[in-house]
Amino acid sequence: MSTSTATTTIVVGAGVVGAAIAYDLQKRDRNVTLIDRDAPGSGASFGNMASIAVTEFMPVARPSTWKQIPGWMMDPEGPIRVSPRYMPRLIPWFIRFLAASRPSAVRRLEAAGAALCERSLADTRVLMAEIGVEKQLSQTGCLSLYANEAEFQADRERIDMLDRFGFDYEVLDAAAIRTLEPEITDQITKAVLLPDNRTVADPNKIVERLVARFEGMGGIVRRADVTGFERGERIVGVRLGAEVLRADEVVLCAGAFTAWLSKMLSEPMPLETERGYHTQIMAPGIKMAHSIIWPAKAFMVSPTANGIRVGGTVEMAGLDAAPDYRRSKVTVRRAREALPNLKVEDFTEWMGHRPGFPDTIPVMSASAKTPGVFYATGHGHLGLTYAATCAHLMGDLITGGVPALDMSPYRIDRF
Numbered sequence: 001m002s003t004s005t006a007t008t009t010i011v012v013g014a015g016v017v018g019a020a021i022a023y024d025l026q027k028r029d030r031n032v033t034l035i036d037r038d039a040p041g042s043g044a045s046f047g048n049m050a051s052i053a054v055t056e057f058m059p060v061a062r063p064s065t066w067k068q069i070p071g072w073m074m075d076p077e078g079p080i081r082v083s084p085r086y087m088p089r090l091i092p093w094f095i096r097f098l099a100a101s102r103p104s105a106v107r108r109l110e111a112a113g114a115a116l117c118e119r120s121l122a123d124t125r126v127l128m129a130e131i132g133v134e135k136q137l138s139q140t141g142c143l144s145l146y147a148n149e150a151e152f153q154a155d156r157e158r159i160d161m162l163d164r165f166g167f168d169y170e171v172l173d174a175a176a177i178r179t180l181e182p183e184i185t186d187q188i189t190k191a192v193l194l195p196d197n198r199t200v201a202d203p204n205k206i207v208e209r210l211v212a213r214f215e216g217m218g219g220i221v222r223r224a225d226v227t228g229f230e231r232g233e234r235i236v237g238v239r240l241g242a243e244v245l246r247a248d249e250v251v252l253c254a255g256a257f258t259a260w261l262s263k264m265l266s267e268p269m270p271l272e273t274e275r276g277y278h279t280q281i282m283a284p285g286i287k288m289a290h291s292i293i294w295p296a297k298a299f300m301v302s303p304t305a306n307g308i309r310v311g312g313t314v315e316m317a318g319l320d321a322a323p324d325y326r327r328s329k330v331t332v333r334r335a336r337e338a339l340p341n342l343k344v345e346d347f348t349e350w351m352g353h354r355p356g357f358p359d360t361i362p363v364m365s366a367s368a369k370t371p372g373v374f375y376a377t378g379h380g381h382l383g384l385t386y387a388a389t390c391a392h393l394m395g396d397l398i399t400g401g402v403p404a405l406d407m408s409p410y411r412i413d414r415f
């Protein structure tokens with residue numbers, strides 16, 4: 001029989017966010033059980049673009065966004081695709097998305113993203129060293145590519161934002177681009193080097209190692225589907241079918257599925273899946289040191305442990321629709337415009353659910369309804385980037401410490 005008097009905590013969801021939080025809490029002497037219905041790291045965290053993308057905090061909704069909406073509905077190859085069939089269910093989220101595009105909201109949301117990104121590379125480095133995967137982190141940054149001055153000017157808003165928040169970048173001419181990445185087509189005449197946007201060799205390995213270290217410290221991992229909750233004045237435990245697992249605290253990190261759980265706690269949240277695709281090319285026939293993005297073509301290419309990964313774009317089609325791999329083929333086609341020697345023969349395709357709030361900012365918060373419940377979700381396009389920082393902040397929040405940041409922008413009751 002256990003004689004421990006330590007607080008028992010259940011973390012639901014063993015993606016990169018839940019695994020990092022479980023690890024952090026176990027270090028702080030909580031008795032933590034990490035529950036996932038699948039193998040740890042097999043959700044969105046499995047197949048992301050492997051980028052610690054510290055400059056990519058620009059909220060998706062901008063003042064000019066509404067002009068682009070017809071294109072999103074009509075163009076199946078566009079950077080954002082809204083399934084017409086899913087549109088009716090998306091309307092409440094979309095209304096909030098448009099509200100977040102007001103100039104006054106955008107400035108506030110940029111600051112909330114920047115505050116996390118300012119810490120993320122340093123926090124990620126420390127966490128990766130702690131779990132013994134520091135060699136996974138690349139030493140080189142990301143190149144943002146432009147075919148001409150018009151493309152560069154179209155991305156000016158992002159670059160001005162980097163200036164406002166003091167993020168490093170360097171504008172490169174054609175010769176400098178070719179020196180850094182000889183495989184990039186000479187159609188590209190300008191680039192911005194983002195030196196602090198690093199990649200990890202294998203994002204799934206990070207989750208595996210977090211979970212292994214967590215178990216090594218006495219943490220428990222359970223494979224089970226969380227189907228409900230037991231609560232009185234405060235949370236009492238989670239239901240796993242007929243079984244009730246008791247806990248003093250429950251942290252919900254179930255990625256895009258967290259909304260389903262929060263609803264059962266009478267705390268609905270406007271969380272949607274922003275579906276994304278990757279193509280992992282095992283024998284690409286080229287070598288790259290940097291990741292690349294081409295904003296006008298809306299794709300990213302990352303060098304990874306097992307070849308080159310191509311991905312990007314957003315598809316709003318809900319949690320249940322089958323993957324539409326035409327979207328991966330579009331990004332691969334565009335990647336070959338940037339990298340003409342890229343061979344696409346031996347490859348796999350994958351789709352994952354980015355958990356996205358309409359204002360692009362994650363929820364990292366105590367429940368406003370049920371004492372003992374906490375949420376960490378909605379990290380959108382930056383879950384890997386934010387995971388280490390999020391784990392520290394949540395660890396402080398949950399154990400009664402003082403988080404290093406003002407947590408009010410990330411509250412659940414902001415909606």
Ligand SMILES: Cc1cc2nc3c(=O)[nH]c(=O)nc-3n(C[C@H](O)[C@H](O)[C@H](O)COP(=O)(O)OP(=O)(O)OC[C@H]3O[C@@H](n4cnc5c(N)ncnc54)[C@H](O)[C@@H]3O)c2cc1C
Nearest residue numbers: 013015017037043044045049051226255276382383384385
């Ligand atoms: C194509 C693509 C590219 C991306 N690129 C990047 C990038 O380069 N950099 C970056 O920072 N981010 C990137 N992201 C985003 C990032 O992958 C996500 O933000 C992050 O993985 C979310 O992590 P998570 O732990 O919240 O969710 P997930 O990894 O989805 O984990 C949630 C877990 O909860 C479990 N779960 C759900 N419901 C239940 C339940 N009822 N009971 C038990 N378990 C449950 C699931 O099985 C799952 O394992 C990308 C995403 C995609 C799709």
